[in-house]
Amino acid sequence: MAEITFDGVTKIFGDDIRAVDELSLHVADGEFMVLVGPSGCGKTTALRMLAGLEDITSGSLSIGGAVVNNVLPKDRDVAMVFQNYALYPHMSVEKNIGFALKIRGDSKSEIKRKVGEAAAILHLTDYLERRPKALSGGQRQRVAMGRAIVRSPQAFLMDEPLSNLDAQLRVEMRLEIARIQRILGVATVYVTHDQVEAMTMGDRVAVLRAGKLQQVDTPQDLYDHPANEFVAGFMGSPPMNLVRCHVRPGDDRVEVDFGDQTIELPWHYTSSHELPASGLDVVVGVRPEDVIITDASSPNTIKTRVERREALGAEILVHLSHLDSSADALANEQGALRDISRRSSLVAKMGPRVQVAVGDVLSVQISPEHAHFFDATTGVTLRKRKP
Amino acid sequence: MSERSAHMSVMTSSAPRVRRMTLRRRRQVAGFLFALPAIALVVGFIGVPIGQAVYYSFTQWNGLTSTWIGPSTWAQAFHNSNLWTALENNALLLLAVPFALGLPLGIAVLLHQRVAGWRIFRSIYFLPTAISWVVLGLVAERFFAYQGTLNSIIHALGFSHVNTNMLGYESTALSALGITFVFTMIGTNTMLFLTGLATLDPSLEEAARIDGAGSWRIFRSITLPHLSRFIQLAFVMTVIALFSALFSLIFVMTGGGPGYATTTMEFLIYQTGFNQGDFGTAALYGLILFVLTGIVGVVQLRLIGSNE
């Protein structure tokens, strides 16, 4: 049994730097948990507390059911992969990988066998004699992985292990790490600030912001049902469009004002969401892929103008502004400048063959089933909990 | 917090006491234990003797028994002309410092030109650094002796009626000691300056040359400022050596004489303690030397500190 439980774990540096704030999180045995969040949000600190490299200010932390708050790292039986790999420079790859086993007192033949296995999984067999200095970045990364996996520990802890690799290698190693974790079935806490890694690797993803846990969910749930504006804006690339609007919930539909243009959304939002009384502000979120171009004759469209166009090959990102200046002015006034995530313009993701040019006037629709509503002041989702 | 730890102690009460220490605390305890032998050695063999020296400087002490005298020991010490002679000798030897820095600086600049065989020259110049000052003192004695090399050179230059015996006369012995000191410092200081020059970005020099600066100009405005930290360090090391490393030279070359002509503070301490058996006064002199080097030492600490 090697589940991991954070129970109200708090870390305060100095007098008032709350690096991790009342973190409660459960990682099941064999689960791949990704900790994601912007720089400085406390991911590394959470991981270091788990490894025993940092004291816990308050709360309790258990591995495999036993509280480990004051247990030394060497007695926790967790393996950690560091961002800069921290390979032992004076040892060969083989010695690096086998070091923990040697400390543990495994027999020579046992070490050799396990190192051989790990090296085979990681395609390092040809490099066992080399020193870390003579390896490429990707190879070093794999040695760091190897050092963790030979131990068959209670848990793997990884702190941005791919951030020093080039983009292509990162994609490759992403799959590789996920594959190995699945083979070994060891509970893993993986820290990253890259939401693509989070989405593709995690069984579940925990989003942190300023030391506070925002949401824990499967990647798809996180994407489809972000718990608040921050998660909505953080997960997904390009991020969700978040627009501050008036809404008027009615019996058969929900009317949303984009400036002086109005669109209608299906009525079921009034039952699934706690929309405010008529005419009040909410933040409406729409993913770029849910902004759809139609022709002007269709009902329920917004007139927009193409401000910028980014061709990414497989898709085109089109930056749109709605066609009335009063809306822009209003949005600016109400804080578009203050909070960048609330933009007055929309970003739409389109297929590569769509013919648009800067200055074009487009009519766009919002995919009716995929609108998100957030409280305009707290940013919390207005969606009701599933019964 | 207290509620938590109470809870914790219940859970782990069977474990040994250390188990309940926080990780940070355990790291600190390990750190302290690791530093302890060094602390003990330094405190026991350097710290404590400083304190004892302060105490004994107020006593009459022969190494076995001491009698408290009080502050008058200090007043008395400063009335002793030997102390003033030694201090004066130290002060006069300070005149050697510019040479002990200037010559190595010149040599380092020469080496830095990298003419053919400069590596061999470098090794040759540094070689005397490895030799004990006892041996260098022996050689220097040969150099200055009546039948020594210095007189041979003078005769070879045509002054056959001139005969020197610098170590034999009060007026010249200190100069001979100073010259020897300069020689012994050449290797170390050259090494320092050469390292400094190696860290000088050659493109700076080229840029200045393109701007039309002459060699002297370049040396003044680029090389010297760049070397300033190294010169400061060399200065401090040289002065400290002057105050506390001449013992070997004096011991074999002059024994402090003739008279007290080459008795410096450090040699005076040795003589007062071990030849006259006046341990109390010797301890007092030690404190004076301690203050003198302390002043220089503070300068060096600030040098090191400013680079951390």
Added chain:
Amino acid sequence: MTTLMTPPKESDSSNKSTRPSRASRSKVGRWVLFFAMMVIAVVMLYPFWVMIVTSLKSEAQFLAGQGFSWLSWKNLSATIPIGQEVLSSTIVCSASILIILVVGLPAGFAFSKLRFRTSTAVFLVIVSAMMVPLQAILMPEFVNVTKLGLTGGYFGAILVYAALGTPFSVFLFTTYFRGVPDELIEAGIVDGLSYFGALWRLVVPIAIPAIATVTVLQFIQIWDDLLVGLLFIQNTSERPITVGLAVLAAGRTTSIPELMAGSIISALPAMVVYLGFQRYLVKGLTMGIDR
């Protein structure tokens, strides 16, 4: 640094000069330079020349100022117990350096990576002890060591050398370990090392260059030292070579050619170490200022 490794071609500066007159001047300059360097070399080699030439005379030949013989070398061991003295020097040197390393490495590790509450202040105190000359505390030190009964054999001198060398080694190791990433130690600790294990199996192997620096510097310092050996080793039969030579020289009754022969022997080990490890020596001297 690279400039030290790869000397520029000889014609470098003249090539870069645009005017031919400068080039020719610099050629003359180069010869002047070379001549100056030769002169300095002669001066710096003078001690070796004196030692060698003088040692190759008998006492009578030395006084007469001419002639050569191996007599002084043959008589050397009768005048100076050279074998015993070299052995003493070796013992004192190795033991002192061993203590300096054994004490300095964990302290450097502690001050750089395991910092405890007062560690910065303690570190500063230890480093300032570098500036205390032995002469300043000579009397109490001598009496203390004598009272402990350690001036008979080597122990007193070894401890005093160790104490005098420790501040420097602590300073050097601390500075060196500050350059080692924390993660490296942490990786070892997560891999199951205790702090002592991390010290012994990670820190020490990584510190080999720093260890070499401390060893070389201390070896030369202790091998060449007179004062401690003179006072803290009372048994004449356990005298280190430097002390033996100094005492004979100060006595002024010993044949100078034989003294010179002894000097050569005493100088050899330090010179060998020195030529072999010059690199580490330079590094140690400029530690903290050149990085």
